[in-house]
Amino acid sequence: MTTEKRIHDRASILTCGIDVKDIPELINAERMDFTKPETAQWMASQKKDAYRHDEIFGTSCTLTEFIECPLEIVYDYTANAFSMEEWTATVRSFEHVGGGLYRGVDAIAKNTPLYLRIEANDAARTVDFLCAWDQGLDLWMRYFFRLFDAFPVIGKPGTILLWTNYKHPYYDKNSAAPSYIMESRARADRPWVGEFWDLFNVVHGMEARNIKTILEHRFRSLEAAARRGAK
Template sequence: MSTSLPALSDIPGGVIPGVLRIENSDREATTPIILDMLRSVYPHQQVFGEYCTVHGYIDAPPHDVFTYLADTRSLEEWTYSLRGFTPTEQPGLWSAHDRLGSDTTIYTRTVTNAEAMTVDYHCAWDQGRHLWMIYLLRVVDAQVVFDKPGSVVLWTNCHHPFYDTNPYPDTAPTERVPWVGDFWDMFAAGHELELNNLTALCEYRARRGLPITPAWMS
């Protein structure tokens, strides 16, 4: 699926080191990076079996970071593989291509609370009727928790049983081999990679006086 969205058009190519997107690091090149982030000094299943949580500090205003995340199209920029967001006929529901899976469509509805600065992405591969993959994010004012300007982002996923077994096999592309749950053991490292992307992009724009949410999302 091609995209007409001018993602990162306000940033010259290659000027932010450490941003890994499928365009500059394909799955084969990125897998060893993620595997290196998985440490053998702790029991991975015990730490990441039922929940996957990552968190980090971003040197950018919290309400600006929240507003950026609250726009579903931001996923076009800071996630590793979600591309080509297009609104569906259902209000608030977007379809995109998840390039982790061949010919895979992902559906996303974003649920937000501006007062609490929560952003929940309700997603599913292949079909948009039952959005069971829930990505829970909260932006916290770093002035409150760290006594310094900026944002703290908390991000949690729960291991829904559908990660183990595809509940809608009739909607899956016939040629696709992996199921999203096959990547669960890599979620923590993969989400940390994406949180690093989010941090780099927000901080780049904030330090240069650019809007955190670029003009093409307005």
């Protein structure tokens, strides 16, 4: 990954020969007068006082958490597969299988085997969790972390965690899938992971708070010990 600055120019935009003016259904200042009262009324009409759960979390689940702990510490912690045994609700007992692939268990479904690979980018401060139940060849369950230095964003020292995952078709028991997924979904002795999709925002929110609680407690304890040693 490069951080080299480069000068952009309009001519380098990929247009496929289609001018933006010729693309229908765009909403912008060239097509709508944003100074008119009726435009403001239309924009206000797009808001809702309440949203159905599926309108927000039907196809993806995104949440955020502020952690009063330095960015580098949060990154190193979350990029370590074994930290998941501390902050997740049910994932435990990891062992390294080889080639960066880990196998653990998910206690939510009678200790179902869980396979995991973490792809972390130190420069971008991203931590991607690629995982799957029962098999490690197709890691279709994806959980994406992005970490920000909180101070230039919200004026407070610490780290912002942005966590997103999307509803892959395999979560749905009725979707088309290869045999290794169909067989896993057909088991009658346990629930299927997709049955918990409606609770993903609740569980992931709890787990994000677990990360916050663990790191803040340890970092504050470290600071307190340093202050005691300085006296």
